[in-house]
Amino acid sequence: MVIRFFEDLLGVLFPEFARQRYSDREALKNRFTELKNEFRTILDHNIECAKSGVSGLEDQFFSELPNIRARLILDINAMYEGDPAARSTAEVIRTYPGFYAIAAHRIAHCLLNLGVNMIPRIISEHAHRETGIDIHPGAQIGDSLCIDHGTGIVIGETTIIGSYVKIYQGVTLGGLSVKKEDARKKRHPTIKDHVVIYAGATILGGDTVIGENSIIGGNVWLTKSVPAGSKIYYQAKMTNASGETDTITFK
Known part of the structure; x- marks a missing residue:
């Protein structure tokens, strides 16, 4: 559930990575709402979050997504400019393990800063398995x-x-x-x-x-x-x- 949420979220942030296309802004907005509900379910199944009784974590996290996306765009451009073999930023997004790893990290690090522990590690270790790049969420x-x-x-x-x-x-x-x-x-x-x-x-x-x-x-x-x-x-x-x-x- 956590990994599917991460990859679906990444696909909404960067359409080049998405499994599906959205016809208009309203469809994209609806998908964000669905993802927020999915995230709430994930938090409810996370023992640490359930015990803490902290509410509104999903709103706090989703409010950070524009900043996360802006920072990832800077990372994408750095990889594109830094690699003579890169033909486009779309290629970086769709094929570069470095992008996948830093995207996982920026999302996991944000969650860790919000006081969520297990979920960031699941995301970072998934990226580690997929890319061979091991970045601790901290x-x-x-x-x-x-x-x-x-x-x-x-x-x-x-x-x-x-x-x-x-x-x-x-x-x-x-x-x-x-x-x-x-x-x-x-x-x-x-x-x-x-x-x-x-x-x-x-x-x-x-x-x-x-x-x-x-x-x-x-x-x-x-x-x-x-x-x-x-x-x-x-x-x-x-x-x-x-x-x-x-x-x-x-x-």
Whole structure:
């Protein structure tokens, strides 16, 4: 029920993704009303929401949808502009795993901020299964996120990502090993604006901050902060047949 609701909602927000077409604005308005009723039913079946007795959650959530859509349009444009292979924004919406993952996240994050817990995790884990991109609903992500390819990306619960950030496949924004009692502390890194993180990079720790306009190269492992404008690259070593080793720094 939750997954069907999420995908139907995404289809109303973006007709390119929809399973059905709406003849006019009145039909679209009626579908929104139906979805709101479906969401109310989902909330009624969510034990946490039922116990809390909080009313009006469906109205609060649906009032946020214009803002969610506006932010997703920025993400779509960032992916279109950031990928030379993209032929149109419609292609991004219909085929790009990065769009599906960030759409799921923006909806799940909104629900989490409204005090709903289980439903956001169901949505985010569904997107994880569908795309191979694992974004915790608690992660704070700014505008115009570009996810390129995306497979294997992991973004932890307390991660903070600024605006105009580009992330390639296999990137981990994770936490160092901590005790269970530290679960409420910030455990994941902060990525400032205009940062590019290339494939396979791993950035760990709640105190780790990547300064704005930095470039983090492929396969880099970071547990310490870097200042704005940094370029961090992996240092490769090559061994020839005689056993001699040459160190090559890629710049």
